[in-house]
Amino acid sequence: MPDDRNDPLEKLAAAHRSLEENLNDLARAARALGDARGRAAALEGLSGVVAYFERSMNRHHEDEERSLFPRLAVLEAIAPALERLRQEHKAHQRAINALRAAIERDGGAEAAEVLPQLIDELRAAHQRHVACEEQEVFPAARRFLQPSAMQGIMHEMETRRGRGGQGNPAKGISGRPYRPGGMRRGP
Secondary structure (H helix, E strand, O other), X not given: OOOHHHOHHHHHHHHHHHHHHHHHHHHHHHHHOOOHHHHHHHXXXXXXXXXHHHHHHHHHHHHHHHHHHHHXXXXXXXXXXXXXXXXXXXXXXXXXXXXXXXXXXXXOHHHHHHHHHHXXXXXXXXXXXXXXXXXXXXXXXXXXXXXXXXXXXXXXXXXXXXXXXXXXXXXXXXXXXXXXXXEOOOO
């Protein structure tokens, strides 16, 4: 049985769930903007969740674009999906920027009107995006990437988080030395 703490695809899938939970939090906070008495607290909550997205989503996109996607680039069958996902990452960033701008610009009545639609659009885009990754890209990675390539992805992800792959299993670090790997042969 593989150790999910050291499986980069499991880490990426867990990040998808976390982002989804935070999108739900974002929607709840946006609904609270309609109540003038709770507006300040709602704005603080919105700002905090958007800050989470700015950090976590950017790092997640880097994990995929700098570590996973390049290793899968030789698979012609998923090349269109990888390009679409890269473009969606840019669209997600624009959506987060629009959320931040709406919160900072007004934070009042206009934000209460604009934010729910922006959030709903981001949630729908995120769901489509995750479905593609988890139904097309991750299975391809499981079929074609060698264990050493998966270790390399995990090492790079941990390094991005300042953990440096120094062998702390509680934090999901394998403790095994990084060895560049390639693709498996065959289906």
